[in-house]
Amino acid sequence: CNVKAVIPAAGHGSRMQSDIPKxxxxxxxxxxxxxxIEAVCADPRVTEVIVAVxxxxxxDLPNASEFHVAQPVTYIxxxxxxxxxxxxxxxxxxxxxxxxxxxxxxxxxxxxKEALVRVIDSGTASQHGAILAIPVRDSLKRAMTSxxxxxxxxxxVDREHLWQAQTPQVFQAQALLNGIKHMGAHNPQLTxxxxxxxxxxxxxxxxxxxxxxxxxTHPEDFECVASWLLASTT
Ligand code: C5P
Numbered sequence: 001c002n003v004k005a006v007i008p009a010a011g012h013g014s015r016m017q018s019d020i021p022k023x024x025x026x027x028x029x030x031x032x033x034x035x036x037i038e039a040v041c042a043d044p045r046v047t048e049v050i051v052a053v054x055x056x057x058x059x060d061l062p063n064a065s066e067f068h069v070a071q072p073v074t075y076i077x078x079x080x081x082x083x084x085x086x087x088x089x090x091x092x093x094x095x096x097x098x099x100x101x102x103x104x105x106x107x108x109x110x111x112x113k114e115a116l117v118r119v120i121d122s123g124t125a126s127q128h129g130a131i132l133a134i135p136v137r138d139s140l141k142r143a144m145t146s147x148x149x150x151x152x153x154x155x156x157v158d159r160e161h162l163w164q165a166q167t168p169q170v171f172q173a174q175a176l177l178n179g180i181k182h183m184g185a186h187n188p189q190l191t192x193x194x195x196x197x198x199x200x201x202x203x204x205x206x207x208x209x210x211x212x213x214x215x216x217t218h219p220e221d222f223e224c225v226a227s228w229l230l231a232s233t234t
Pocket of ligand 1: 081
């Protein structure tokens, strides 16, 4: 099989309260995006990395020689939603002969190699594809607000059988492309690639992820991730 990685990195990261989009924040002289690219290249079954960015011609983007990876890295133009950026990346991957695509968020720079290998093993072995996930650990409550301001709990939700989806997510490339197009890249329910596959009737396999594989969303996530990255490079 020919697995090509697609990394959506065209977001603005407004929840980070930073002028720089989160994937371009630096730790030890490298951007989170560079760490994420290097992380997905740790398995040689990945033959190319396609990165969707807002301006692929920007001189601020690192060039291939700056990555410590064997695989080529190609920048393409992203879209206005994460799903649209992924869709463009998967279209490019299919045109380049990919049988499978591995989609990974630019903002998850601490992906452990063992988790990457596990999800590629399962995602290429099953026609349903596979995603990394971790079991929900906290108690869950439903309330009619998402801001957390003085809302009363309407319901406690049983956390048994609930999982938090992570990336990478690995699927047959053409099936994923069909799923995203059918579901619509602006559909608010399309928050990850598994949702697009489920739309077509597939049941992707859950593969054990890692707590460290957190997505940087808020400033405190960045502090954790930065200390882990620095500890791993020193
Ligand atoms: O905003 P969120 O954390 O869900 O973004 C997840 C990933 O999708 C980030 O790496 C971000 O850069 C990317 N993204 C994108 N194109 C957009 C919006 C987000 O590639 N239009």
